[in-house]
Amino acid sequence: MKMYAEVIVDVATMQTNQPYTYVIPSEFVNQIEVGMRVVVGFGRGNRRVQGFITKILAETTLAGPIKPILSIQDITPVLNTEAMLLADWLAKYTFSFKISCLQALLPSAMRAKYLKTLRLKTQDVSHEVLTLFEDKDEINFDDDKICSNLRAELVRLCKKDKLEIISHVKDKVQVKKVPAIIRILDDHDLQLEKSKLRQTAAKQLVLLNYLLNIPVGKEILQADIQAKTGLTAVNFKNGATKGWLRQVKVEKYRNPYMDVNIKATKPLKLLPQQQEATKKINDEILQHNHRVFLLQGVTGSGKTEVYLQSIAYALKQGKQALMLVPEISLTPQITRLVKSRFGQDVAMLHSGLSEGEKYDEWRRIERKEANVVVGTRSAIFAPLTNIGIIIVDEEHESSYKQEDMPRYHARDVAIWRGKYHDCPVILGSATPSLETRARAQKNVYGWLQLTQRANGNALPQVKLVDMRQKARFAPAPDISSDLLQVIQNRLNKKEQVVLMLNRRGYSSFVMCRECGFVLKCPNCDISLTLHMNTRSMRCHYCGHEEAIPQSCPSCRGKHIGYYGTGTEKIETELQELLPTARILRMDVDTTRRKGAHERLLTEFGEKKADILLGTQMIAKGLNFPNVTLVGVLNADTALELPDFRASEKTFQLLTQVSGRAGRAEKKGEVLVQTFNPDNYAIKLAQAQNYEQYFSKEMRLRHRGGYPPYYYTIQITTSFSDEVTAAKKIFQIAEQLKQVLTAEAQILGPTPRSIMRINNRYYYQLVIKYKNEPKLNEYLQKLLIHSQKDERKGLKLIIDRDPRNFI
Numbered sequence: 001m002k003m004y005a006e007v008i009v010d011v012a013t014m015q016t017n018q019p020y021t022y023v024i025p026s027e028f029v030n031q032i033e034v035g036m037r038v039v040v041g042f043g044r045g046n047r048r049v050q051g052f053i054t055k056i057l058a059e060t061t062l063a064g065p066i067k068p069i070l071s072i073q074d075i076t077p078v079l080n081t082e083a084m085l086l087a088d089w090l091a092k093y094t095f096s097f098k099i100s101c102l103q104a105l106l107p108s109a110m111r112a113k114y115l116k117t118l119r120l121k122t123q124d125v126s127h128e129v130l131t132l133f134e135d136k137d138e139i140n141f142d143d144d145k146i147c148s149n150l151r152a153e154l155v156r157l158c159k160k161d162k163l164e165i166i167s168h169v170k171d172k173v174q175v176k177k178v179p180a181i182i183r184i185l186d187d188h189d190l191q192l193e194k195s196k197l198r199q200t201a202a203k204q205l206v207l208l209n210y211l212l213n214i215p216v217g218k219e220i221l222q223a224d225i226q227a228k229t230g231l232t233a234v235n236f237k238n239g240a241t242k243g244w245l246r247q248v249k250v251e252k253y254r255n256p257y258m259d260v261n262i263k264a265t266k267p268l269k270l271l272p273q274q275q276e277a278t279k280k281i282n283d284e285i286l287q288h289n290h291r292v293f294l295l296q297g298v299t300g301s302g303k304t305e306v307y308l309q310s311i312a313y314a315l316k317q318g319k320q321a322l323m324l325v326p327e328i329s330l331t332p333q334i335t336r337l338v339k340s341r342f343g344q345d346v347a348m349l350h351s352g353l354s355e356g357e358k359y360d361e362w363r364r365i366e367r368k369e370a371n372v373v374v375g376t377r378s379a380i381f382a383p384l385t386n387i388g389i390i391i392v393d394e395e396h397e398s399s400y401k402q403e404d405m406p407r408y409h410a411r412d413v414a415i416w417r418g419k420y421h422d423c424p425v426i427l428g429s430a431t432p433s434l435e436t437r438a439r440a441q442k443n444v445y446g447w448l449q450l451t452q453r454a455n456g457n458a459l460p461q462v463k464l465v466d467m468r469q470k471a472r473f474a475p476a477p478d479i480s481s482d483l484l485q486v487i488q489n490r491l492n493k494k495e496q497v498v499l500m501l502n503r504r505g506y507s508s509f510v511m512c513r514e515c516g517f518v519l520k521c522p523n524c525d526i527s528l529t530l531h532m533n534t535r536s537m538r539c540h541y542c543g544h545e546e547a548i549p550q551s552c553p554s555c556r557g558k559h560i561g562y563y564g565t566g567t568e569k570i571e572t573e574l575q576e577l578l579p580t581a582r583i584l585r586m587d588v589d590t591t592r593r594k595g596a597h598e599r600l601l602t603e604f605g606e607k608k609a610d611i612l613l614g615t616q617m618i619a620k621g622l623n624f625p626n627v628t629l630v631g632v633l634n635a636d637t638a639l640e641l642p643d644f645r646a647s648e649k650t651f652q653l654l655t656q657v658s659g660r661a662g663r664a665e666k667k668g669e670v671l672v673q674t675f676n677p678d679n680y681a682i683k684l685a686q687a688q689n690y691e692q693y694f695s696k697e698m699r700l701r702h703r704g705g706y707p708p709y710y711y712t713i714q715i716t717t718s719f720s721d722e723v724t725a726a727k728k729i730f731q732i733a734e735q736l737k738q739v740l741t742a743e744a745q746i747l748g749p750t751p752r753s754i755m756r757i758n759n760r761y762y763y764q765l766v767i768k769y770k771n772e773p774k775l776n777e778y779l780q781k782l783l784i785h786s787q788k789d790e791r792k793g794l795k796l797i798i799d800r801d802p803r804n805f806i
């Protein structure tokens with residue numbers, strides 16, 4: 001009897017979100033399972049592509065010839081039942097293609113790498129082609145040795161059927177294997193070999209003696225033996241030839257944290273509020289009950305300890321734990337803490353790891369060798385099978401939203417998985433998103449509160465410096481005398497300082513002082529950013545780079561002004577004012593290299609610097625006991641952005657960064673330089689009054705019809721020609737008017753505020769709605785139909801709950 005399988009294929013522009021049916025060749029019938037990756041032929045050219053088995057069928061109603069599955073890539077399924085259901089939901093909820101959802105669930109190392117090879121069918125070809133093949137049957141088509149002339153000839157040979165192009169599908173990254181040996185002889189035979197040795201064969205004697213001391217049949221890494229005995233690869237090879245041992249390759253994990261020495265720590269004795277929160281969470285773990293909790297705790301209140309003890313409880317119940325942190329800048333501190341409690345049971349998944357490292361961590365989780373997973377956004381897909389608790393730390397962070405397809409929010413996925421596993425989900429923050437806080441209010445979520453700092457101190461005092469008056473008399477353009485004085489004070493006391501530069505919506509640029517000309521990117525509608533370290537002007541959107549102009553490209557004037565404040569510029573200003581201060585700068589430039597985050601933070605923690613100067617990335621989660629002063633250089637830059645979340649982001653950022661001060665015994669103090677001291681977000685951040693901020697902002701959102709009162713979906717079109725992009729979005733707006741009820745609103749269509757990026761023009765509209773019965777279906781159709789346009793280069797993006805309105 002013939003068997004069939006439904007397969008979702010990896011063909012980007014031919015997605016219908018429907019699987020294709022293939023015949024399972026009889027030799028595969030007992031091997032193929034749902035959730036495995038296979039290779040199939042696709043389209044008229046029968047191109048080889050990767051696919052995922054979604055169903056196995058005993059019969060099909062399809063007429064005509066059906067293509068067979070060509071090969072199987074997995075021995076066991078890489079996606080289980082939960083993963084298949086999750087991919088289904090994700091595709092529908094985020095308006096994504098099924099294939100991108102299935103791929104999102106796996107480490108990128110397991111994504112297909114497509115290779116082409118060539119095989120000669122005859123020797124009747126030019127000498128040049130023959131040399132190319134030498135004694136090989138098959139060569140790689142992408143080989144650098146093949147120049148374009150030769151390439152053209154190869155293509156001609158293919159057409160004449162003298163050469164065959166074969167496509168292959170491979171994993172991007174392979175399992176790392178290292179050499180090992182296995183002893184095969186028993187004691188008696190080894191002794192016999194020893195007696196046959198010549199006097200001079202010293203190395204061989206060492207090897208035989210070593211073999212005598214290890215068990216028969218066990219794999220032992222060559223590297224380990226080398227370290228102990230000084231034997232080398234040649235000696236092992238000789239041993240193998242003589243039949244003393246067998247050489248094999250064994251799998252080895254790449255361990256990203258091998259060099260970190262972490263001391264074990266014990267659980268702290270919980271404070272009453274922590275105790276109460278932990279108990280409520282643990283009750284749900286015990287009863288296998290799904291419940292979402294908001295853990296709202298002021299900065300420094302000890303939310304982490306609540307997480308750790310709940311994780312410990314889940315493990316005690318034989319369950320697993322999954323914890324998300326927003327950014328890799330936070331992971332070194334959190335990792336160390338989690339590892340100090342749970343040791344080898346912890347796996348890390350974050351964007352700072354190489355593909356191979358992520359792949360290895362993923363497999364440790366899949367094999368149940370790690371039961372606690374800590375990681376950034378995509379770690380939410382970790383292949384845990386028995387989850388007892390899911391934690392989303394700093395749940396308000398926008399980095400939880402993925403900006404490419406599938407455009408999911410990790411918090412939504414966390415709640416989906418919490419339901420699937422019948423376990424609690426903890427959303428923790430000192431400044432919860434309005435959405436989450438509102439749901440806690442309405443009792444949709446449980447609400448746990450920590451209102452006191454764990455050290456018993458009050459929150460640090462926050463002072464505003466009114467830059468409208470102070471800027472003119474400031475000792476440096478970006479540092480007021482008030483700020484300078486308190487920094488000096490703290491340095492004298494040998495305490496540490498954190499200074500934050502708010503860079504959102506802002507960049508440093510050059511302008512001609514004579515004609516006002518601003519140097520812009522040739523590909524995008526945005527000014528180029530000045531980078532002193534590379535002495536160049538760079539576009540942050542497309543990567544374009546050019547030299548700093550010596551004279552104005554427009555009027556040839558020589559008076560070029562440098563505007564705005566970058567961290568680099570502030571570092572120079574600071575160093576001039578405080579020549580002996582040791583300053584560490586932390587921004588995208590100083591943290592690009594792998595492990596740089598961790599190194600900088602460790603240095604600061606070890607008091608090798610007095611001042612940590614950085615961008616947003618230093619605002620959250622960091623816990624340095626000796627930091628007593630936090631300075632914010634520019635509070636306002638985000639306020640002016642055309643985004644209804646601008647004030648929420650400002651409030652959160654200021655509250656979070658203020659929370660870095662005074663976390664141990666010493667009292668903390670915060671200074672915020674601002675041009676808008678009367679703005680409510682800044683004033684309430686000064687008071688560190690989240691509750692009052694929440695009610696005020698909710699009133700404004702209600703009045704404006706914004707989330708959490710309304711849902712939003714953003715649609716964007718883009719094309720190399722402006723008219724086409726605009727036409728498409730207006731056409732969609734027209735269709736939407738037919739689909740939507742009178743209750744919904746469409747904002748736009750408008751060009752995006754940065755209309756051109758990398759020579760593409762962007763148009764967008766935003767739908768605000770509460771309950772639209774026909775909207776989903778329309779958008780699903782729009783997505784599928786968009787592919788015809790996509791093949792011509794016209795792109796469409798549907799983004800549910802967008803974070804970026806600019």
Ligand SMILES: Nc1ncnc2c1ncn2[C@@H]1O[C@H](COP(=O)(O)OP(=O)(O)OP(=O)(O)O)[C@@H](O)[C@H]1O
Pocket residue numbers: 268269270271274297298299300301302303304305429430454455620621622623659660663
């Ligand atoms: N029960 C406890 N007893 C003593 N110290 C505690 C206790 N709980 C937490 N701490 C200490 O309080 C400090 C702050 O805790 P933690 O970093 O967890 O705060 P947080 O709530 O995560 O704050 P933030 O939102 O600012 O990141 C840490 O140094 C921690 O060790």
Ligand SMILES: [Zn+2]
Pocket residue numbers: 512513514515516517552553554555556557
């Ligand atoms: Zn000029």
Ligand SMILES: [Zn+2]
Pocket residue numbers: 521522523524539540541542543544758
């Ligand atoms: Zn650009």
